[in-house]
Amino acid sequence: MVALFPTCLGEALNRAAVRDSARLLTAAGVASERPAGATCCGQPAWNSGFVRDARRVARRTLRALAEAEAVIVPAGSCAAMMRLHWPHLFHGERDQALAERVAARTFELSQYLVDELGWRPPAPANRAEVSYHDSCHMLRELRLHDQPRALLAAVADLRELPRADRCCGFGGTFSVRYPDVSTAMADDKLASAATAGAVTLASADPGCVMQIEGRAARTGAGVRVVHLATVVAEAL
């Protein structure tokens, strides 16, 4: 079974992106399933220092993914949590071996499509312009830079954003712990999108989409902020 793990933000705010991720997997010839009982990777508590609470939630998700031959995550940050931090979270604890096994089988969506399957979406009749925002953990923890761009470049004219790698200010709980700083960071990102003349801004993280889109909607910035899977699925 290939599991498509929606993630908590995907379930709560961006089911469209999860559906679109499933469509991409289908187009690539992979039947995926939503694992019953998976909730969240535990990152909100892990990044706040509450390790036991993080483990309590992560364990539920970990066990729901136990039988999966591959776990596909349409969220770079959650994929980084599972691949890189779960082995530490469960180190010396029950389920350590399982955590290590699942971590090794977990892939961010574009990573799985491009690196594991070697898949590219077919070229569409019309190509729109798209810019891409690198999410921090996907870029600097998983080191995934080219994979999402390869998918976007297949269906759209990819126009690079200046400072695409600069944080959008989401940062999980950071966004509500220090809302003013977080918002100023989103404004920085929107300013760089405006400089690039971006019409559509794609990200592979529902958190970044929530942050940049939420601020764009409030300020009336004329840029569509959308999950990477949605951009690619629309071109299929």
Added chain:
Amino acid sequence: MSGFEARSRAALADPHKRANVPRFAEKAADNRVRGFEGIDVDALRTAGEAARSRAIADLPALLDSLQAKLEAAGVVVHRAPTGADAARYVTEVVLRHGRMVVKSKSMASEEIGLNERLEAAGVEVVETDLGEFIVQTAGEPPEHIIIPAIHKTTDQVRELFEPLAGRPIGDDPADLTAFARAHLRERFLEAPVGITGVNFAVAETGTIVLVTNEGNGRMCSSLPRVHIAVMGMERVVADLADLAVLLPLLTRSGTGQKITSYVTMLNGPRRREEGDGPEEMHVVILDNGRSRVRETPYRSVLNCIRCGACQNVCPVYRQVGGTAYGWVYGGPIGAVLTPLLHGDQELGHASSLCAACDDVCPVRIPLHELLLGLRRDRAADAAGPMERLAFRLWSFAWSRPWLFRLSVRLAGRARGPVPLLRRWTRTRDLEVHR
């Protein structure tokens, strides 16, 4: 409202700061990238990390060796367990010689509140680094580790300098600099005591190394009769070979320069056959919590060489500047050092955990990991009961799939005055894609 939140809001409300800090931080970050062009930066960083880790591992022995070499050269060495002790010692030395000091910039002296202590004792303190002179004139602490006046416009500098000059100077940076140069030159000639920081101290040779671009460090350490160098105890490096690795890492990481305009290496006060230099030299080796940090999992933070590269790439620093972090060190290194040396455990949260700092640190301090560690410490012993309860309830609910489904459904529809939600919706919409 928490300390960092209040201070960062104040910083965000300062239009000059908001215009200048990102501009000059970005420039410094870009200079760094150019500075490493054609160089295997990752190999150099690995060598830098090794050199620093060696120094911190051997710290007690290296400090003994440094002290022995310095004393053999006629330097008076004082080991200061606390900032208060260091400031007291320096003040006593200064008062033996006069009532005025010229100073080149030193974060260690900022850390121990040296200027305030000296001024309280009736000593006139003149900062001679141009940026430091600007912020001193403004009555402010430095905003950046190596660019103290990063937040000031030339117009603001003019407003600060013209009353000192008693004449109009204008907005031309060259004219403003010329004024400062002339103004400071008289102080250099007059002051009986010069105080500097220390960028590196070489244990093998007993050499104090100063890295500057304006030459003021050299003047502070050679013109006055007495030179006092104040160093954090972790400034020590084993030998000249390690210095050769670290010196270009510092200059390229900080300003993108292969080497700064002035690198001063001091091996004691003036010798009989020498024509210049101080008659008396003191080195104050400051602990102020560092020995304690060395025994913790945060030891690697002592590897820091104070280049400021992490500040320049930090998206949070970029918005709020350095003083918002509440103590002398801002940016990622401040968010780690301040809780460890000064208290204020909240500061570990003053980061979006974007990890950009990890990629530029010349000595590979795992700042991201250290920030997570500080958050764990805080959660264990300093987080408030409401926050603990919130995470407890959260983990109770989200470890039960039916409660998880219920809560995410509610979250998708939530409106109105839910406290946490309001911290989102005050500045942002909550868009839901079903």
